Amino acid sequence: AQSVTQPDARVTVSEGASLQLRCKYSYSGTPYLFWYVQYPRQGLQLLLKYYSGDPVVQGVNGFEAEFSKSNSSFHLRKASVHWSDSAVYFCVLSLNTNKVVFGTGTRLQVLP
């Protein structure tokens, strides 16, 4: 069955440090993958998307993600985090239809 696993419920980093949020998926078809960010009392905002091609995709605010078919992963990275990046991040898998599967989210706390 299709699933998305975000193994880290919480991640804490210091401002200016690099960041990696992990995401593993399970899906037998061609995966379409997304990362979303949710700030307090707001909806989900699309950070980046992967459909095909270059496995490294660039997103907004300096975020990027790397797709790995062999590892069934789609990890999110940022070279230098800012305190304003504190939020919940969701990895999302599209089932080649309009249905999607959400990861449980990773709450990022950036310490000043």
Place this chain on the structure above:
Amino acid sequence: NAGVIQTPRHKVTGKGQEATLWCEPISGHSAVFWYRQTIVQGLEFLTYFRNQAPIDDSGMPKERFSAQMPNQSHSTLKIQSTQPQDSAVYLCASSPQTGYEQYFGPGTRLTVL
């Protein structure tokens, strides 16, 4: 582009009352989705429409929840006889004709007393 619009942002109802939530998708988008978000359950799919037609309502509690999309510019989610366990943030999202990414509204926080 105003993004997905949801109204009201907050709604408080008494137990047993009806609640209607509104969503205006991004103009030109062909699919509209409804989700419910709680701390305990996380994000739960409720239902979705494509080109105004209901496609999948497998996540909808059958007895008290209903959703409609009478035209391409808005969708409603109606909850009859609200119960405290219906308290949640209800998110609406829309998706373009090409592509599978979804764009979310800010949500409606429903509190049932």
